[in-house]
Amino acid sequence: MTKDNDKLIAAVSAFKKIAAKEAIKIHNKDYNLVSTRLGVARRELGISLDLVDTIVHQDDKKVIVQSDAYIDGKHVGTGLAEEIRTQSHINKTSALEVAQSSAWGRCLASLGFSNDNLASAEEVSVAIEAQDRQLQTALQELGTVSHPGNYKSWLAKHRDMLAKIKTSNPIAYGKFQERFTELKSNLETKGVLNG
Numbered sequence: 284m285t286k287d288n289d290k291l292i293a294a295v296s297a298f299k300k301i302a303a304k305e306a307i308k309i310h311n312k313d314y315n316l317v318s319t320r321l322g323v324a325r326r327e328l329g330i331s332l333d334l335v336d337t338i339v340h341q342d343d344k345k346v347i348v349q350s351d352a353y354i355d356g357k358h359v360g361t362g363l364a365e366e367i368r369t370q371s372h373i374n375k376t377s378a379l380e381v382a383q384s385s386a387w388g389r390c391l392a393s394l395g396f397s398n399d400n401l402a403s404a405e406e407v408s409v410a411i412e413a414q415d416r417q418l419q420t421a422l423q424e425l426g427t428v429s430h431p432g433n434y435k436s437w438l439a440k441h442r443d444m445l446a447k448i449k450t451s452n453p454i455a456y457g458k459f460q461e462r463f464t465e466l467k468s469n470l471e472t473k474g475v476l477n478g
Contacts, residue, residue, distance in 0.1 A: 294327035317388035362389030
């Protein structure tokens with residue numbers, strides 16, 4: 284066993300000790316955030332860990348980033364991520380950054396910084412959010428609200444669905460909340476909710 288292996292094994296062991304309590308449940312499965320994976324890796328490996336990113340592809344439609352992990356100069360893992368620019372509100376302006384974070388998460392998972400799920404909590408949440416048209420429909424309907432009574436009806440109609448998503452998929456709910464806040468602010472600015 285080499286010194287690099289010893290460092291990696293110790294770092295992965297430290298991650299496993301906190302993985303369960305730091306995990307986010309999505310559809311009854313535990314997933315960890317990229318920030319948790321990266322935080323433990325950095326804390327345990329320090330400057331021995333080098334994540335080297337390469338933009339594999341970038342155009343007006345998508346971004347692909349590859350992240351390679353090195354411990355003391357030795358290549359130990361790779362992760363790839365693709366982001367579609369129109370997939371979410373955040374991707375419209377930050378697809379490259381999202382792809383980089385996802386590539387880091389996959390790269391670290393390939394080293395063992397995972398709780399048996401290669402995908403990170405963020406990746407699973409984005410996939411579910413993209414499939415879950417209920418949130419998109421609710422946001423579209425919010426954009427058509429024309430008076431305070433209409434807004435109250437919108438809240439009543441979507442309250443149960445939003446409560447369920449808040450519990451089962453907190454990351455998707457958080458992203459929904461960002462867009463909801465923006466739309467609600469626009470309605471307030473136009474005087475729709477103040478009437």
